[in-house]
Amino acid sequence: MRRAALTAAALTGALALTGCSGSGSGSGSGKADLSVSSPYMPQPVSADMAAGFLTITNDGGAKDELTSVTSDVAGEVTMHSTAGGAMKERASFSIPAHGRLVFRSGGDHLMFEKLKRKPRQGQTVTVKLGFAEAGPLTVEMPVKSATYNPSTGH
Template sequence: MTRPTAVLAAGALAGALALTGCSGSGSDSGPDRAELSVSSPYMPKPVSADMAAGFLTITNEGGAGDELTSVSSDVAGEVTMHSTQGGAMAEKSSFAVPAHGRLVFESGGNHLMFEKLRRAPKQGQTVTVKLTFARSGHLTVEMPVESATYHPSTGH
């Protein structure tokens, strides 16, 4: 092969490899995967010695849904997930995280309950929370402890 032909062949090969890398097949992202992130996590300072609530938003930028199947924390003996609809609270074993959507845990709605507290989290501290998903595995979140009357929309 002559030098100009070799350069053209190498360039064509490099271009083909670059296009293959963008195809999404065999990569960690793409239309068939969830791409999860967490925002606005917080725990209001507990008002009881054995129980606390937790709130956060899970965003899925991916093309596939996932499912939050469990939550744990070293601060609590157990963490349960609850939905609230029409004033009625119900414990749930999982929550769907839709593709290109969000799962919101907020005061008055879906929420986390930290039960059998091993220690009382104090305002200004953080609590480590492990979220487990059916397809995406684990995600660890640092949840700040805010005042008992904290409201995320005002930051107070």
């Protein structure tokens, strides 16, 4: 009788935990778990505009959305998608659960407009990323040479 009661209690506990897991797979609750890797800005060639690149990884069980980007170095930071050689400004980018959003040279990217100062190689630029669900993330983006092309991470 005691064994049956313990087995029933164990099964009830296991079912309760399964019900709380959200997606039921991998890390996670039903929340996004965001991190940033490989940030960089090529040293701008113009005095008023620069590009920025990074990867946002979501290890969580729910999607999120990048909705804003700000930086003290620029009057405005905009997000752009690139398809078939055409660049289009976007208000947001989705980051799927257990997925990534990659901003890379020749693809989706950030544009730092109305620069307040021209970032130089070796400096860092502070960037604040805003999301629909998760709290903001602050990233230090190193300024690389104008011809920098990462061989990994993108």
